[in-house]
Amino acid sequence: MKPCISCNSKPNPCLNFHYFLLLLTLTSTTLCSSQSPTLILPLKTQEIPSGSFPKSPNKLPFHHNVTLTVSVTVGTPPQNVSMVIDTGSELSWLNCNRTRNFTFDPTRSSSYKPIPCSSPTCTTRTRDLSIPASCDSNKLCHATLTYADFSSSEGNLAADAFSIGSSSGTSSLVFGCMDSIFDPNSEEDSKNTGLMGMNRGSLSFVSQMEFPKFSYCISESDFSGVLLLGDANFSWVAPLxxxxxxxxxxxxxxxxxxxxxxxxxxxxxxxxxxxxxxxxxxxxxxxxxxxxxxxxxxxxxxxxxxxxxxxxxxxxxxxxxxxxxxxxxxxxxxxxxxxxxxxxxxxxxxxxxxxxxxxxxxxxxxxxxxxxxxxxxxxxxxxxxxxxxxxxxxxxxxxxxxxxxxxxxxxxxxxxxxxxxxxxxxxxxxxxxxxxxxxx
The missing domain is CATH 2.40.70.10 (Acid Proteases)
Structure with a gap:
């Protein structure tokens, strides 16, 4: 489903140091191209403590000190969450652990729908699931993600309403609602937020949203950059x-x-x-x-x-x-x-x-x-x-x-x-x- 966006808007050693976060804020601008709307979000940086970043499977087994993060709202009524943008992953997921400093509470969302294990979505082949999805005791689709450093996360596949930036439209997207997150290398795993899979797999965020293209421009640490979701051409950008x-x-x-x-x-x-x-x-x-x-x-x-x-x-x-x-x-x-x-x-x-x-x-x-x-x-x-x-x-x-x-x-x-x-x-x-x- 394409997003419902109005076109009337105005334009292996651990190191003990602080980590940096490239943060895409909720503020956004929407432009219209000849084919589809484009959502534009600003990029900024800030320092945050270590151990605050989610991981994805098939990743290099060390700690990163920079991630690219977008702020979105999920659920009805909307809950604010931050998700790491990862072009190397498919399945998006959120931390749904209600006993810790969770980022998303599915019990507070009337639009939250867990995926039954009988659904074709549960059997969709994705490289992100090193262990195939299975049925839990409630016959819901259960997914486990494992990592090279022996950390892991698991929970249920689900669908809920996602909205980006200031756009008024929402789209129902499939994601992992992870309630068990284990990281033997971090004492702060409860601060993990979520991950937005951006590769070409069928369950990735860009595939489900049907964006024909997306772009980003990453600046050095103290300046602002930009993320574009959608198809748009801008004459000021140097020829690609x-x-x-x-x-x-x-x-x-x-x-x-x-x-x-x-x-x-x-x-x-x-x-x-x-x-x-x-x-x-x-x-x-x-x-x-x-x-x-x-x-x-x-x-x-x-x-x-x-x-x-x-x-x-x-x-x-x-x-x-x-x-x-x-x-x-x-x-x-x-x-x-x-x-x-x-x-x-x-x-x-x-x-x-x-x-x-x-x-x-x-x-x-x-x-x-x-x-x-x-x-x-x-x-x-x-x-x-x-x-x-x-x-x-x-x-x-x-x-x-x-x-x-x-x-x-x-x-x-x-x-x-x-x-x-x-x-x-x-x-x-x-x-x-x-x-x-x-x-x-």
């Missing part, structure tokens, strides 16, 4: 370069067919192309080696041979401007083993060589502060630690290239489901909200 989504019709054990998979074809450090055969970037006969664009993962992870080549070249080109942290036992987030010592009194980083990810038909250029990440709480003498923001997928046991949202900053990201492609353009995302007349 499109890369096609890779489709494989035959089921393969290690290939996620509903992910946003693109073809990585090469990597440059400054202007030097890494001497890697293109076959090393392509999925093999099992499907291992696909390249996924994932807003639910923070950093970017490359398979071993490609990562090693990038690490070596970046290390060579920074040998005279940065001091390597020589400790083989320190691996940031379990997969990032190239770190540097930077003086605590040093006001800014030296000029770094850019890293360009070359996709079929489009490029993503990573520069400046996006290349190194300061590890909060880690000090060595008079130095802070900064780690290279590309990691080794092999160290995590992940058979894929994953393009995280850290490297999507200041890039207009358009997910065109209708034409099976992703568009990219360099944009100052802190100015995007101003262009749409949004404030945060």
């Amino acid at each position: 370069n499109y890369t096609p989504l890779i489709q494989i019709s035959t089921p393969l054990p290690y290939f996620d067919r509903v992910a946003y998979t693109v073809q990585l074809e090469g990597i440059k450090v400054a202007n030097k192309l890494l001497p890697i055969p293109k076959s090393d970037y392509e999925p093999d006969h099992t499907g291992a080696g696909q390249t996924m664009v994932d807003s639910g993962t923070q950093f970017t992870f490359l398979l071993g041979p490609v990562y090693t080549a990038l690490r070596t070249e970046f290390l060579n080109q920074t040998a005279h401007i940065l001091r390597v942290y020589e400790d083989p036992n320190f691996v940031f987030q379990g997969a990032m083993d190239l770190c540097y010592r930077v003086g605590l009194n040093q006001s800014k980083l030296p000029q770094l060589p850019s890293v360009t990810l070359m996709f079929r038909g489009a490029e993503m250029k990573v520069t400046g502060k996006q290349l190194l990440y300061r590890v909060r709480g880690e000090v060595r003498g008079n130095d802070s630690l900064w780690c290279f923001t590309f990691g080794n997928s092999d160290l995590l046991g992940v058979e894929a290239f994953v393009i995280g949202h850290h490297h999507q900053q200041n890039v207009w990201m358009e997910f065109d489901l209708h034409n099976s492609r992703i568009g990219l353009a360099e944009v100052q995302c802190d100015l995007a909200g101003q262009k749409f007349g949004l404030t945060v």
